[in-house]
Amino acid sequence: MREFPVVANQHDVFIHFSLEEFRYSFVSHLSAAFSRSSISVFVAEETNGEAVTSNTDVSQSAIEETKFFVVVFSKSDVFLPLFLETLVKFLERRKDGLVVVIPLFYGDVTLAMIEQKMESFGEDFSENLLGRWRNGLIEAANLRGHKSSDQRNDSELVDEIVADVREKMYPTGKIGFYSRFLGIENLLRKQSHDIYRLGIWGMPGVGKTTIAQTAFNLMCQDFEAHCFIEDFHIKFHEEGLYKLREEHFIEKLKKKTVLIVLDDVHNPMEAESFLGEYDCFGTASLIIITSRDKQVLYQCQVEGFLEVTSLNKKEALQLFRQVAFPEKEPSDSNLLEMSKKVVEYANGNRAALCSYGRELKERTKPEEMEVEFEKIKRHPPQEIMDVFKSSYDTLTDHESNIFLDIACFFKDEHLDKILRILEGCGFFPHVGVNRLVDRSLLMISENRKVEMHNLIRDVGREIAKTENSHIARMWEPSSIKSVLEDDEPKETEFIEGIFLDTTNINVFVNPNAFENMYNLRLLKIYSSSSQELYLPKGLESLPYELKLLHWEYYPLQSLPQDFDPRHLVEINMPYSQLQYLWTGTKSLAKLRIINLSHSQKLVEVDELSKACSLKEIVLKGCTTLERTPRTDQLKNLQLLDLSCCTRIKRTEVIEMIKPLDVGGLREIESGSMVFST
Numbered sequence: 001m002r003e004f005p006v007v008a009n010q011h012d013v014f015i016h017f018s019l020e021e022f023r024y025s026f027v028s029h030l031s032a033a034f035s036r037s038s039i040s041v042f043v044a045e046e047t048n049g050e051a052v053t054s055n056t057d058v059s060q061s062a063i064e065e066t067k068f069f070v071v072v073f074s075k076s077d078v079f080l081p082l083f084l085e086t087l088v089k090f091l092e093r094r095k096d097g098l099v100v101v102i103p104l105f106y107g108d109v110t111l112a113m114i115e116q117k118m119e120s121f122g123e124d125f126s127e128n129l130l131g132r133w134r135n136g137l138i139e140a141a142n143l144r145g146h147k148s149s150d151q152r153n154d155s156e157l158v159d160e161i162v163a164d165v166r167e168k169m170y171p172t173g174k175i176g177f178y179s180r181f182l183g184i185e186n187l188l189r190k191q192s193h194d195i196y197r198l199g200i201w202g203m204p205g206v207g208k209t210t211i212a213q214t215a216f217n218l219m220c221q222d223f224e225a226h227c228f229i230e231d232f233h234i235k236f237h238e239e240g241l242y243k244l245r246e247e248h249f250i251e252k253l254k255k256k257t258v259l260i261v262l263d264d265v266h267n268p269m270e271a272e273s274f275l276g277e278y279d280c281f282g283t284a285s286l287i288i289i290t291s292r293d294k295q296v297l298y299q300c301q302v303e304g305f306l307e308v309t310s311l312n313k314k315e316a317l318q319l320f321r322q323v324a325f326p327e328k329e330p331s332d333s334n335l336l337e338m339s340k341k342v343v344e345y346a347n348g349n350r351a352a353l354c355s356y357g358r359e360l361k362e363r364t365k366p367e368e369m370e371v372e373f374e375k376i377k378r379h380p381p382q383e384i385m386d387v388f389k390s391s392y393d394t395l396t397d398h399e400s401n402i403f404l405d406i407a408c409f410f411k412d413e414h415l416d417k418i419l420r421i422l423e424g425c426g427f428f429p430h431v432g433v434n435r436l437v438d439r440s441l442l443m444i445s446e447n448r449k450v451e452m453h454n455l456i457r458d459v460g461r462e463i464a465k466t467e468n469s470h471i472a473r474m475w476e477p478s479s480i481k482s483v484l485e486d487d488e489p490k491e492t493e494f495i496e497g498i499f500l501d502t503t504n505i506n507v508f509v510n511p512n513a514f515e516n517m518y519n520l521r522l523l524k525i526y527s528s529s530s531q532e533l534y535l536p537k538g539l540e541s542l543p544y545e546l547k548l549l550h551w552e553y554y555p556l557q558s559l560p561q562d563f564d565p566r567h568l569v570e571i572n573m574p575y576s577q578l579q580y581l582w583t584g585t586k587s588l589a590k591l592r593i594i595n596l597s598h599s600q601k602l603v604e605v606d607e608l609s610k611a612c613s614l615k616e617i618v619l620k621g622c623t624t625l626e627r628t629p630r631t632d633q634l635k636n637l638q639l640l641d642l643s644c645c646t647r648i649k650r651t652e653v654i655e656m657i658k659p660l661d662v663g664g665l666r667e668i669e670s671g672s673m674v675f676s677t
Contacts (some may be wrong), residue, residue: 310348
């Protein structure tokens, strides 16, 4: 692993603070992190009016020779003379360009708190001296530095400060590089093989190439030979294996200590054939492979891999401003706020921040930037489409359907719900979702929510609009309104999904609107303002292929009589006007979830007694419900919510669920009639 050159100074960084407890907590971790990065540190603070460092000459020498001064402020600080005098000396050296001063605000300390500390000095010091110290504190506190409140924990704060110093010491010009390069260094410290393979993984545009190229530039001088192949997959197919190996003298690198970076590998067999024999290179060689597909890295037999994280908010805003406002940062506060909205939307994706910065560069008024940005969100720039489309093009038919359904309809939904519905669609989602995660197109959060980057969602939606000549997925209210109200809608047989937010829109549905939607799998009608669809002439039919029927505030007393629900996986119809679902017996073999909560006109749901796959029945707040379905055949039932069903007696329900009592339902909210496994 590369060791950075030792600077001629006795110390690179001087860490200054006033609280003794910091020496054995935060400062000790910061000092150790600097040392691991081959940055020498001098730690000094003042406690009880005396310098901890007994050798004043050593301390003075450190002040005169150190290039970086990190000063820690906290609201518990008691500023003593030696602390303040040292601070002022460094600020004087800063004016001469001899030192970089980096303030750290630890906790919720403010400038007002720092100034208030000066009031405790009394009359023991001259007004000139007090003024000198006060001005020094104010000057330091106004410098650009770091806040512990910006990070989740001290570990992240330490990494941020070390990365900041390293960038100033050995500039790369790549924002956020060193904090990610630390991950590479940590992996290389664990190296136990003569030839080490390192994988770099992450979503498209997140900066894998930037990190790999910059790391290559820093480390290449430590190897006998080196080569970097950007867009390896493209070059392999354009030039062919033999020409590519010949161009980079692979045969001549045998037995040499080499650094080889293969950027954007799609096929592990291509990488293996290019590298040849695994042990043909010399001891301590390093091979770095970047890919957006984690499975590719595993198949390339990497010993460790680094996931490249998105830029944090501070880094992202810095990069966007650098591109959008290259000459001078704007003073218009509204323009700065609009910039923050763009940055928040890009969510730390390096390629998007650069692309948006270029697209919005000429917009010097907030309203102009906002209008242009809304256009960009609806129609992503071609360079962004190209970055993400290449990942989409590698998907199988099932994977692409899963991807488009999530992009158009299910972003931020719970994983179990998505798997349940897409399994009903025959897409094999347990395998497909995992492959999308491996390809960096999806993320599963700790609480099992399916997350998708804003950019990936928008690219997915753009693909859904343009990939086929016929629209299959609809989510824009104006387009859906025209289809549902049209007396003779065209090409509705190709529609597979409709998710309509009725907030702020009135839709008068044609009774035959769904008649020709033979392929409609997913129907969701919802509102954040209790806004319902209008069915003045009723509803004649619903599609046979429906897997999801989610219709809030459904205005009719039953579903269409000729509707065949045999493919339904989930019925979600809270706050409906339903009195019953339908008359007669219908097949509900695939139904897993039914939620009719707060449907206050609902009288009975006897038809559910034969839905043998049911896992959840939610009838909360159905105040006119007179009886519940029998549960003796519902062997898979895990939740029965009858809370606030005032006409249902608890004793009757307990008697009804007795057949399921052994390993089955138990009352989990006494008196509220909520039963669960």
